[in-house]
Amino acid sequence: MSSDWTPIALSRDVPDGVTRAVCLEGSELVIWRGAGEAHVWEDRCPHRGMRLSLGFVRDGALNCLYHGWQYGASSSCVRIPAHPDLTVPPTIKANAYPTCEAGGLIWVGKEGAGALPALPATTTPVLSLAVATDGIEAQGLMRDLDGGRLHVFWHRVRPGKVMLHGVIEGSADVSRVAALMRQIRTQYEEGVAA
Amino acid sequence: MPKLYDYVLSGSCYKVRLMTALLGVTYETQAIDFYPGREHKSPAMLALNPLGQLPVFEDYGLVLRDAQAILCHLANRHDPAGTWLPRDQRFGQVMMWLGFAGGELMAVSAARMVSMLGYPGDLEALRAKGRMAMRVIEDHLSDRQLAGGIWAVGDTPTIADIALFPYVMLSHDAGIGHEDYPAINLWQRQVRRLPGFVGMPGIPDYF
Numbered sequence: 001m002s003s004d005w006t007p008i009a010l011s012r013d014v015p016d017g018v019t020r021a022v023c024l025e026g027s028e029l030v031i032w033r034g035a036g037e038a039h040v041w042e043d044r045c046p047h048r049g050m051r052l053s054l055g056f057v058r059d060g061a062l063n064c065l066y067h068g069w070q071y072g073a074s075s076s077c078v079r080i081p082a083h084p085d086l087t088v089p090p091t092i093k094a095n096a097y098p099t100c101e102a103g104g105l106i107w108v109g110k111e112g113a114g115a116l117p118a119l120p121a122t123t124t125p126v127l128s129l130a131v132a133t134d135g136i137e138a139q140g141l142m143r144d145l146d147g148g149r150l151h152v153f154w155h156r157v158r159p160g161k162v163m164l165h166g167v168i169e170g171s172a173d174v175s176r177v178a179a180l181m182r183q184i185r186t187q188y189e190e191g192v193a194a
Numbered sequence: 195m196p197k198l199y200d201y202v203l204s205g206s207c208y209k210v211r212l213m214t215a216l217l218g219v220t221y222e223t224q225a226i227d228f229y230p231g232r233e234h235k236s237p238a239m240l241a242l243n244p245l246g247q248l249p250v251f252e253d254y255g256l257v258l259r260d261a262q263a264i265l266c267h268l269a270n271r272h273d274p275a276g277t278w279l280p281r282d283q284r285f286g287q288v289m290m291w292l293g294f295a296g297g298e299l300m301a302v303s304a305a306r307m308v309s310m311l312g313y314p315g316d317l318e319a320l321r322a323k324g325r326m327a328m329r330v331i332e333d334h335l336s337d338r339q340l341a342g343g344i345w346a347v348g349d350t351p352t353i354a355d356i357a358l359f360p361y362v363m364l365s366h367d368a369g370i371g372h373e374d375y376p377a378i379n380l381w382q383r384q385v386r387r388l389p390g391f392v393g394m395p396g397i398p399d400y401f
């Protein structure tokens with residue numbers, strides 16, 4: 001699977017108007033969704049460094065909690081409330097990363113990332129689950145289920161911790177699959193996973 | 195008029211401030227110099243609460259301690275509709291989460307006191323306990339969300355949500371971020387959207 005793209009959340013867990021903090025290889029990211037579109041940025045306001053994930057989404061823009069600087073979908077600052085008449089210079093920009101959604105997941109890409117890996121066309125989201133372990137098998141670990149298949153993707157939060165993202169291809173009892181994912185968590189944390 | 199002996203930075207006092215705000219109960223407050231004054235350990239306060247803890251709440255001639263007990267009292271006396279403390283099969287589950295909020299989850303409070311106020315204590319051990327408690331809440335809320343719900347118990351907010359909310363949010367002060375907790379992230383947003391919601395330092399109002 002291409003390593004240009006990393007899955008960092010279930011699309012379901014970042015509905016419109018929501019911000020979500022995520023940690024990827026020790027870097028703090030914010031995912032937010034406005035006007036239906038998901039964005040992944042560095043979780044740091046260009047003004048004074050406040051975490052943007054603590055801010056709020058309004059009118060399709062992300063507003064910093066600290067002084068209310070507002071960043072549009074292009075990541076440029078569009079409004080500074082203390083200077084409402086100012087045309088904000090385009091150099092004031094949040095640090096945005098290539099973002100896409102596929103297979104029920106939100107992916108962040110390297111600069112110039114190639115095509116996404118092949119994914120099941122339609123999926124049912126299960127859980128994102130933090131697990132205290134250094135890493136698991138290759139992306140796209142699978143478990144066959146009655147009537148479907150669980151795909152477990154993951155990203156590394158920092159050394160010693162990963163976040164699993166489970167989606168079902170086909171049909172299955174989601175609450176039972178959630179329990180299965182928590183069993184997988186226990187297996188990894190107790191060091192007994194194959 | 196009811197009276198709250200209050201410390202603004204206390205998550206436990208905030209449980210009472212939030213519940214009274216949501217119920218529209220007016221009350222007076224007496225600010226207690228918890229830090230650095232240790233006024234909660236003064237003879238006058240020990241006479242009200244021999245445990246030397248905040249909050250203390252006076253209402254209907256009662257002197258009540260323990261945030262969870264005060265939440266029950268508020269729901270009992272100030273919520274005629276009875277939705278915040280339902281008396282049906284949800285009652286036991288609400289009580290279970292109240293016990294957890296005043297028990298396991300207080301590891302987050304202890305970690306926060308060490309981290310913010312320099313109280314003595316093993317910060318890493320307290321954080322580990324706090325993370326265990328947060329995981330229990332995350333697992334529960336993610337199951338609720340998979341079943342189409344959002345609140346801790348049943349289809350409406352209860353005092354269980356109000357008891358859990360403050361220290362889940364204040365975990366940031368203890369160095370426990372919310373990166374591991376997508377279900378908590380969606381739930382906390384709904385709590386902050388409740389009509390009458392008030393925040394506290396470290397817990398922003400909803401915009």
Ligand code: FES
Nearest residue numbers: 045047048064067
């Ligand atoms: S730090 Fe974000 S607006 Fe000032």
